[in-house]
Structure formats: structure tokens, C-alpha cells
Amino acid sequence: MRRLAKPWTKKRGSRRLTDAGAAAVGEAAFFFALLFVGIFGLSIIIVSRLAPEAINRIEPMIRDRLEPAISAGPATYFFAVIFVAAIVTSLYSLFGRVLLLVHSDEHHRMLRRQLSDDARQWIDPVMPNPVDGDSKISPKQSQEASEVITTLPSYEAQVESPGERLTYRLPASGPLDSLLGIASLATLWNTAWFVLLAVSILGFWNGTPRWILTCLLVPLGWLGVWAMRDLFGRLRKIAGVGPTIIEISEQPLYPGDDFSIWVVQTGRMNLKRLTVHLECWEKSYYCQGTDVRIDEHRAYEDTLAKQRSLSIDRRRVWEKQLECKLPESMMHSFVSGHNTIRWQIVVRGDSKPWPSFCRTFPVIVHPPPPPEKRRPR
Amino acid sequence: MTLKLCREDGVYLPSERVGVRWRLARTECENIQAVELSVLWRTEGKGDEDVGVCGFWRYCNENGLPWDVDQFIDVETKLPSTPLSYHGHLLTITWLARLRLFQVGGNQVKTEVPFLLSGSRADPGF
Numbered sequence: 001m002r003r004l005a006k007p008w009t010k011k012r013g014s015r016r017l018t019d020a021g022a023a024a025v026g027e028a029a030f031f032f033a034l035l036f037v038g039i040f041g042l043s044i045i046i047v048s049r050l051a052p053e054a055i056n057r058i059e060p061m062i063r064d065r066l067e068p069a070i071s072a073g074p075a076t077y078f079f080a081v082i083f084v085a086a087i088v089t090s091l092y093s094l095f096g097r098v099l100l101l102v103h104s105d106e107h108h109r110m111l112r113r114q115l116s117d118d119a120r121q122w123i124d125p126v127m128p129n130p131v132d133g134d135s136k137i138s139p140k141q142s143q144e145a146s147e148v149i150t151t152l153p154s155y156e157a158q159v160e161s162p163g164e165r166l167t168y169r170l171p172a173s174g175p176l177d178s179l180l181g182i183a184s185l186a187t188l189w190n191t192a193w194f195v196l197l198a199v200s201i202l203g204f205w206n207g208t209p210r211w212i213l214t215c216l217l218v219p220l221g222w223l224g225v226w227a228m229r230d231l232f233g234r235l236r237k238i239a240g241v242g243p244t245i246i247e248i249s250e251q252p253l254y255p256g257d258d259f260s261i262w263v264v265q266t267g268r269m270n271l272k273r274l275t276v277h278l279e280c281w282e283k284s285y286y287c288q289g290t291d292v293r294i295d296e297h298r299a300y301e302d303t304l305a306k307q308r309s310l311s312i313d314r315r316r317v318w319e320k321q322l323e324c325k326l327p328e329s330m331m332h333s334f335v336s337g338h339n340t341i342r343w344q345i346v347v348r349g350d351s352k353p354w355p356s357f358c359r360t361f362p363v364i365v366h367p368p369p370p371p372e373k374r375r376p377r
Numbered sequence: 378m379t380l381k382l383c384r385e386d387g388v389y390l391p392s393e394r395v396g397v398r399w400r401l402a403r404t405e406c407e408n409i410q411a412v413e414l415s416v417l418w419r420t421e422g423k424g425d426e427d428v429g430v431c432g433f434w435r436y437c438n439e440n441g442l443p444w445d446v447d448q449f450i451d452v453e454t455k456l457p458s459t460p461l462s463y464h465g466h467l468l469t470i471t472w473l474a475r476l477r478l479f480q481v482g483g484n485q486v487k488t489e490v491p492f493l494l495s496g497s498r499a500d501p502g503f
Contacts (some may be wrong), residue, residue, distance in 0.1 A: 104477055104485075106415040110433045151429065151460045185441040255496065282467040284424025295423050297466045331463045332478045336427035339420045367391060367461050 031090040033308070038086030045080050153335045153342070155252050155364035163247035165262045165321070170246045170361040179234050186227035193217070193224045209311055237355050244264070244347050244359045252364040253343075256328040261345060263305065265318040271348040276305040278324060279346055280331070285338045299341070300330060328376025332367040378488045379449075380404075380476045387492040389472075391458040395492070397474045400449045405409040409446075412436045416454055417475065419493070422468035431457060431472075462493040 103111065127363040198218060203210040245264040253259060263276055280300035286293055304322045312318050332339040345361045383396030399414060416432040432454030444450060456472075463470040472494045477487040 010422065104413055105411060105428060106417060106430050106433055106477075107435060109428065109430050113430075203502070282465050284422060284467045286423060286425050296468055299465055331465070332459060332461065332462050334463075334470070336420060336429070338425040338427050341463070341468075343466070367459055376452075 001011050006055045014164035015254050024097060028094065031093045033095070034086050037132070038083045038090065041079060041083035042087065045076060045083070071245055083129070091311075097142060130292065142256050151334050151336055152366060153364055158248075158251045158362070163262070166247035166249045166260055168248050168251050170248055170363065172244065172359050172361055173344075179231075182227065182234060186224070189220075189227055190224045193220055196220070209353075222323075223305045233355070239358060241269065241349070241351070241357045246345055246347070246361045248363065252333075252366045254366055255326055255330050255332070255368050257326045258323065259326070260323055261304070262321045263319065263347065265312060265347065265349070268313045269351045270309075272309065274305075274307050274310060274318065274347070274349045275303060276320075276322065277346045278302045278326075278343070280305055280341065280343050283342065284341045293345075300327070304345075326365065330365070332365045378404075378476055378478060378486065380488050380490050382474060382490055382492055383453075384492075386399070386498075387490075388498050389456055389492060389494050390498065391454060391494065391496070394453050394455050395474075396451060396453045397490075398449050398451050400477050401446050401478060404446055404478070406438070406446055406478075408480050409438045410481050411438060413475075413477040415475050415477075416456075416472075418460060418470055418472045420468050420470055442472060456480075456494055457464060460483055460494075461496055465466070 013316070078083055121252070157171050159168050160173065161169040197211060200210055200214045200217060243266055245262075245266075246260040249260040261276075264349070265274065282297045282299050284295045286295070302324070304324055305320055307318075310318060331341055333343055343363045343365045345363060346358060347361075348358045350356045350358070379398075379400050379402065381398045383398070389395055395416060397416065401409070401412065410436070414432075414434045414436075415430055415432045417428055419429075420427045432452070434452055444463065460470050462472055471491055473489045473491040475487060475489045477485060478487055
């Protein structure tokens with residue numbers, strides 16, 4: 001069946017369903033519309049200031065609609081800022097789109113890099129110019145990549161905390177960030193709900209009941225209860241399980257490296273199973289219509305430790321030093337705009353009555369260094 | 378269009394120099410607006426495409442080409458340390474040399490030669 005043309009791109013797996021040209025036309029049409037709306041609105045405001053008699057000739061019905069924009073109050077400045085922002089945004093986006101149509105993708109990227117290099121030189125004039133590539137015939141424009149490694153994630157967070165037994169204590173990722181999000185949601189939602197409840201009660205008190213608002217309070221309140229339950233569930237998980245500590249002998253790691261990790265699980269619980277894994281995950285971000293989707297795949301997994309039926313309390317924490325080896329032919333950590341490859345140590349526990357937990361500790365893997373520059377052990 | 382790499386096996390090590398030889402044969406000089414040669418990596422797969430340009434040369438035909446069209450031209454650039462070539466489940470990282478010919482009238486013709494950037498010549502693939 002023939003698909004209808006859509007003004008936005010869509011990906012199905014690694015296939016792109018919509019023509020990139022159609023998407024460019026759709027995007028250009030949107031920004032042109034935004035530009036014309038901005039110019040129209042700004043013109044109305046300017047004309048109302050410079051030639052108010054011209055406004056008086058507009059149909060009264062239309063003039064009433066434009067009243068907030070052309071009145072002398074602060075609303076005028078608000079609308080002026082909105083219209084100027086619309087014009088600037090659309091011009092900037094259209095300029096970028098035209099550059100993409102005129103130049104190849106590679107040329108466009110080099111121009112952008114040149115712009116950022118120029119900006120950096122302006123800030124720091126000591127920085128040397130990028131070196132030209134070698135060619136017998138001098139091209140109009142040439143550049144060579146700087147030696148800065150940009151596709152490796154930074155490992156500053158991994159080495160900023162010294163360990164007690166091994167060199168570095170790894171930072172955990174995840175639980176506190178998700179807790180912050182749900183805590184903000186629960187607080188804001190329930191605050192808004194109580195304000196609406198007060199408005200509804202005042203309505204009954206004054207003899208002007210607001211029935212629609214009162215009816216809406218029930219589903220809105222249910223969402224608030226759900227957010228609070230989720231928040232307390234997460235708090236219970238964090239409070240009951242206790243912190244997990246992982247220390248590592250070296251960072252960054254290199255393929256084929258032998259390294260040690262020291263794992264400590266604290267808390268007060270009976271665990272059915274506790275496992276420690278070294279994992280490598282591929283992660284891809286892609287646009288599906290107007291949504292940004294994320295897909296993940298575990299490319300490598302090695303079980304470093306596995307223990308069944310253990311009990312942990314304040315006087316008897318679970319701790320173990322593990323010797324690990326990174327495979328020779330594995331990919332290094334990688335970060336780009338829409339794709340990542342990340343390595344992590346994962347501690348998973350199945351416990352009762354506490355909920356099961358999973359904590360991840362990112363580690364950074366670099367590509368193998370050249371043989372002559374091998375680091376001393 | 379002819380585009381060749383300096384190594385026949387197409388396997389390069391990090392920080393090594395890659396030489397690219399190219400020429401435009403059987404092309405009218407008047408039809409050429411510009412020629413672009415780039416050495417770059419790109420991702421393919423489920424995620425949106427990422428591209429990193431390592432070396433870029435643009436030759437404009439403003440007052441006639443500064444070389445004979447049948448002549449081979451050699452360029453050279455130093456490869457970075459990362460990313461290494463990778464073939465995974467969700468993403469593939471490919472290194473390539475790309476020659477793009479812009480013709481008068483707006484047509485574009487391009488040719489690409491992929492190569493591997495690997496940590497070791499003995500075991501080049503992941």
C-alpha cells in the first residue's frame with residue numbers, strides 16, 4: 001500500500017521510512033510560517049507605536065483581538081519579545097537548513113568546527129591553528145582532525161574518589177537521580193492538588209460550588225497517591241538495602257587488562273541471590289515521529305560473583321575481592337550524539353521482604369595503546 | 378572517479394597516517410564545480426547517524442582546475458585514536474574515505490572506500 005507523504009522523518013529499525021527531502025520541505029515550511037507570524041506581529045506592534053491612526057482604520061472586531069499586543073501595557077513588551085524570538089529562531093533554523101542544502105554534510109561539519117575553533121581562538125589566542133592535511137596541490141580549504149579524543153567519555157568522576165582497599169571508589173549511577181525526579185513530581189502534584197481542594201471547599205463555603213473542579217479532584221488525587229506510593233517504595237528500597245560500595249584497582253581499563261574490584265554490600269536483609277556482573281551495553285537514540293526513543297542491547301556479560309542465600313546485617317556486611325580480566329577484542333567506551341557503548345559493573349540482589357535491587361557502576365574502557373607507549377605496570 | 382587507500386588490506390592503527398589517492402578521469406573540466414575529499418567515521422544502525430570528520434579537502438573550480446583531470450592526487454592525514462571500527466547489534470562504526478564531485482547544474486556524484494581502524498593488525502575485527 002502506498003504511504004502518504006509525511007513532513008517528518010521516521011525510523012523503523014535501521015531503515016528510514018520517509019524521504020529526507022520531504023522532511024526538509026516540511027521543516028522549511030514550518031520555519032517560514034513562524035517567520036511570517038513573527039514579522040506580522042512585530043509589524044502590528046511597531047505600527048501601533050509609530051502610526052496609531054492606522055490601527056484605528058482596522059475593523060473593530062479584529063482590533064479588539066489585537067488589543068493585548070497593541071495596548072501600551074507590559075503585555076506589549078511580552079508579545080514583542082515573543083515575536084522577535086520567533087523571527088530569530090526561524091531565521092537561524094532556515095539559515096542552518098539552507099547551509100545543509102548548499103554544502104555537503106562533511107563540509108557543513110567542518111564549517112561548524114571552524115566556527116567553534118575561531119571562537120576558542122578568540123577566547124584563548126595562544127591556541128595554534130588546526131594543521132592542514134598534506135596534499136601536493138593546495139586545496140581551497142582543508143583541515144585535519146585535532147588530536148583531542150572526543151568520542152571517549154570522561155573518566156574524571158571515576159578517579160576523583162580514592163578507595164580504602166583499592167585505588168578508586170566508583171560512583172554509583174541511577175537511584176538518586178530517579179528519586180529526585182519522582183520526589184519533585186509527587187511534591188508539585190500534591191501541592192497543586194491541595195490548592196485546588198482549597199478552591200473547591202471555598203466554593204462550597206461561599207455557596208457557589210464548582211462541580212467540575214470537584215469531580216476532577218478524584219482522578220487528579222489518584223495520580224497524586226500513585227506518585228507518593230512510588231516515592232515511598234523507592235525510599236524504602238534505598239533505606240532498607242543499604243549502600244553498595246565498589247572499589248577498582250585502575251581506571252581507565254584497556255582491553256586484555258587484569259584488574260581487581262572490591263565489592264561491599266551493606267544493609268540489613270536476607271538475600272536469595274546476589275550477583276556481580278561486568279557488562280557492556282550498546283545504547284541508541286532515534287527519532288520516531290516527534291518522539292525520541294532509546295534502544296539498548298547487552299553486547300557482553302561476565303558473571304564475576306554469584307552467591308545464594310546470604311544474610312547481611314550491620315555487624316556482618318558482605319564483602320569480596322574479585323579478580324577480573326577484560327577480553328582482548330572488545331570495543332572501548334564510546335559516546336557520540338545518538339549512540340553510546342558503555343561498560344559497567346552491575347550488582348543485583350533478590351531479597352525479601354525488601355524489593356530486589358540493581359545498582360550500576362560505570363567504568364571506562366579505552367582502546368589499546370600503541371605497543372611502544374604501553375603503560376608500566 | 379578513482380579513490381584508493383595507501384594500504385591494500387585497508388587496516389589502520391590508531392594515530393597512523395592514512396594516504397588517499399584519487400583522480401577524476403573522463404570528466405569535462407567545465408562540468409566540475411568543486412571536488413570534496415573527506416576521511417570520516419559514521420555510525421549506522423538503529424540510532425540516528427553520527428558523523429565525525431577527520432580530514433577534509435575542498436577543491437573549487439573557480440578559475441580553472443589547478444591540476445590535470447587525469448592526474449592522480451595524493452593526500453594524507455593522521456587518524457585519531459578513537460573510535461575504532463565496530464560491528465555490533467545496534468550500531469556499526471565505519472571509517473571511510475569519501476570523494477564527492479559537484480557538477481555544474483547541481484548534480485552530485487560520490488564514491489566511498491571503507492577501511493578499518495583497529496587496535497591490532499593481527500585481529501582487526503570486533
